[in-house]
Amino acid sequence: MHYDVVIAGGGFAGAYCAQTLGKLLGPGAEKRVALVAQRNVLVFQPMLAEVAGASLGPAAVVHPLRLMCRQVDVLQGSIHKIDWAARSISLDGGRFTRNHALTFDHLVLALGSVSDFSRVPGLTDHGRPMKSVADAIRLRATLINRLEEANLVGDPAQRDRLLTFVVVGGGYTGVETAGQVFDLLCGSMKFYANLRGLRPRVVLVHSHASLLAEIGPELGDHALGVLRRRGIEVRLNTRVAEVTASRVGFTSGDGLDAHTVISTIGNAPHPVVLDLCRQLGLETERGRVPTDDTMRVRGQTHLWSAGDCAAVPWNDRGTIKTSPPTAQIAQRQGRQLGQNLARTLAGEPLRPFRYRYLGQLATIGEHEAVAEVMGFRFSGFFAWWMWRSIYLAKLPGALRKLRVMIDWTFDLVFPRDLSLVLPPPEDVLRSIHLGRDEVLFERGVPSRAYFYVRKGEIRLDEPGQPVRLLGPGSVIDQAHVDEQGDWTVGATATDGADVIVLRGAAFELLRKDVRLVPDTGPIP
Numbered sequence: 014m015h016y017d018v019v020i021a022g023g024g025f026a027g028a029y030c031a032q033t034l035g036k037l038l039g040p041g042a043e044k045r046v047a048l049v050a051q052r053n054v055l056v057f058q059p060m061l062a063e064v065a066g067a068s069l070g071p072a073a074v075v076h077p078l079r080l081m082c083r084q085v086d087v088l089q090g091s092i093h094k095i096d097w098a099a100r101s102i103s104l105d106g107g108r109f110t111r112n113h114a115l116t117f118d119h120l121v122l123a124l125g126s127v128s129d130f131s132r133v134p135g136l137t138d139h140g141r142p143m144k145s146v147a148d149a150i151r152l153r154a155t156l157i158n159r160l161e162e163a164n165l166v167g168d169p170a171q172r173d174r175l176l177t178f179v180v181v182g183g184g185y186t187g188v189e190t191a192g193q194v195f196d197l198l199c200g201s202m203k204f205y206a207n208l209r210g211l212r213p214r215v216v217l218v219h220s221h222a223s224l225l226a227e228i229g230p231e232l233g234d235h236a237l238g239v240l241r242r243r244g245i246e247v248r249l250n251t252r253v254a255e256v257t258a259s260r261v262g263f264t265s266g267d268g269l270d271a272h273t274v275i276s277t278i279g280n281a282p283h284p285v286v287l288d289l290c291r292q293l294g295l296e297t298e299r300g301r302v303p304t305d306d307t308m309r310v311r312g313q314t315h316l317w318s319a320g321d322c323a324a325v326p327w328n329d330r331g332t333i334k335t336s337p338p339t340a341q342i343a344q345r346q347g348r349q350l351g352q353n354l355a356r357t358l359a360g361e362p363l364r365p366f367r368y369r370y371l372g373q374l375a376t377i378g379e380h381e382a383v384a385e386v387m388g389f390r391f392s393g394f395f396a397w398w399m400w401r402s403i404y405l406a407k408l409p410g411a412l413r414k415l416r417v418m419i420d421w422t423f424d425l426v427f428p429r430d431l432s433l434v435l436p437p438p439e440d441v442l443r444s445i446h447l448g449r450d451e452v453l454f455e456r457g458v459p460s461r462a463y464f465y466v467r468k469g470e471i472r473l474d475e476p477g478q479p480v481r482l483l484g485p486g487s488v489i490d491q492a493h494v495d496e497q498g499d500w501t502v503g504a505t506a507t508d509g510a511d512v513i514v515l516r517g518a519a520f521e522l523l524r525k526d527v528r529l530v531p532d533t534g535p536i537p
């Protein structure tokens with residue numbers, strides 16, 4: 014499939030870029046535009062903490078991209094490679110469309126960032142991320158599970174560990190999450206017979222001297238005072254050194270016994286973006302793609318970027334800075350980039366990104382927020398009311414607004430919902446049956462699982478190599494995968510076979526560093 018413009022990423026930058034460009038081109042336009050996103054929804058990330066804290070349902074914070082960007086082709090799939098020389102993108106659309114290719118004339122990079130906890134030992138294994146709706150749902154379920162467990166145990170030390178919650182990172186996400194976690198726990202413990210009269214211990218750990226660097230030290234200090242007054246412990250200038258299932262250790266040598274660690278640190282550049290920059294020989298600015306003020310990537314004519322993954326120059330009240338990674342900036346850049354793309358396609362001159370900073374807001378729990386709006390700083394109930402009104406107004410779609418209004422009204426009157434609706438455990442092991450000559454996978458496609466042959470025979474074909482037959486007990490794993498993660502062989506069941514498929518999180522874990530067992534090689 015070929016498109017005049019492909020927009021990679023359906024977050025604030027990508028979705029608003031696609032919406033604007035689609036509207037400007039109009040229905041039935043000659044130019045073809047595709048929006049490619051991992052999920053077919055725009056996630057309203059600033060409200061994720063409310064989902065974790067059960068004051069909003071998950072459906073309230075997502076908006077379908079197909080409703081929002083009606084004039085463009087919305088394609089759901091995970092981009093795993095951009096080949097700049099071929100002007101093509103490979104994406105994984107799902108089980109039956111693993112290696113789908115698109116070509117383009119213009120490409121917009123709006124892939125945001127990823128989380129990388131690998132710098133702190135144990136954080137990847139035990140730290141809970143807060144980046145997606147699934148993360149927020151899982152966190153809410155974990156909080157409720159901890160209360161259920163604490164209600165069961167008699168040992169005070171074990172109960173304390175279960176009732177201690179450590180939030181790592183004192184930016185927006187950390188502060189808002191700590192407030193929401195505290196509210197959910199405090200408001201819920203009275204419903205647990207063995208926990209009445211007890212308080213949860215919520216500890217916010219931040220490596221710098223003041224919170225909320227995004228808003229500035231004055232409001233950060235104010236937020237610190239409010240959090241402490243409410244009973245949330247804040248440890249400033251503290252770095253996490255190690256995390257285990259039961260303890261968080263700090264670089265200072267001390268630590269906390271806790272079973273729950275929420276990590277809001279570790280934002281890292283998107284690997285697909287880094288790979289493309291390598292292909293172009295382009296040096297990133299702290300992992301972000303450098304652009305000019307029209308959002309065209311430096312030195313390129315057909316490559317554009319906006320949002321968290323882009324380093325866009327921004328004139329902030331006379332000072333040229335790199336635009337900060339916030340939702341409001343990503344949204345404005347997306348709109349402006351949509352206009353610039355329409356101008357480029359029409360051969361018109363481009364306009365620079367201009368944005369007048371209006372302010373920032375952050376909630377810090379029940380009826381409390383801090384705000385800086387048009388140079389005025391304030392906090393408390395009015396700031397909180399303003400936060401809710403502004404975010405309600407910003408939500409796309411009337412249905413979404415109504416849903417949020419209803420959830421918030423209920424939240425004012427009723428206790429938070431303690432029902433436990435865990436997402437089903439991931440199906441990491443599955444048995445499949447293959448018919449005669451049925452292909453298990455083709456050579457050159459990305460590996461997404463490893464296989465264990467239970468019954469029958471699998472034939473491995475590799476050009477220039479003798480055909481190999483694998484019988485029961487054989488394993489097909491990274492021995493047949495190249496550096497890009499693609500299969501170096503094709504695999505077919507000769508006469509039918511039963512195969513156990515190891516996929517999902519277990520596959521990812523093994524893929525990194527564990528070799529399974531050697532395969533049995535050719536059957537004599």
Ligand SMILES: Cc1cc2nc3c(=O)[nH]c(=O)nc-3n(C[C@H](O)[C@H](O)[C@H](O)COP(=O)(O)OP(=O)(O)OC[C@H]3O[C@@H](n4cnc5c(N)ncnc54)[C@H](O)[C@@H]3O)c2cc1C
Nearest residue numbers: 022023024025026051058059092125320321338339340343
């Ligand atoms: C919990 C949380 C709270 C926040 N609170 C605030 C706040 O209060 N105020 C504020 O201003 N900012 C806040 N932010 C930051 C804000 O959400 C981001 O700055 C903003 O979302 C950036 O927009 P973006 O479009 O650049 O990236 P994103 O919104 O992250 O979008 C990236 C898009 O790319 C897609 N994608 C990623 N990888 C692939 C792939 N391989 N293939 C296909 N698609 C892919 C994703 O699915 C997504 O659609 C918060 C962020 C988080 C996580």
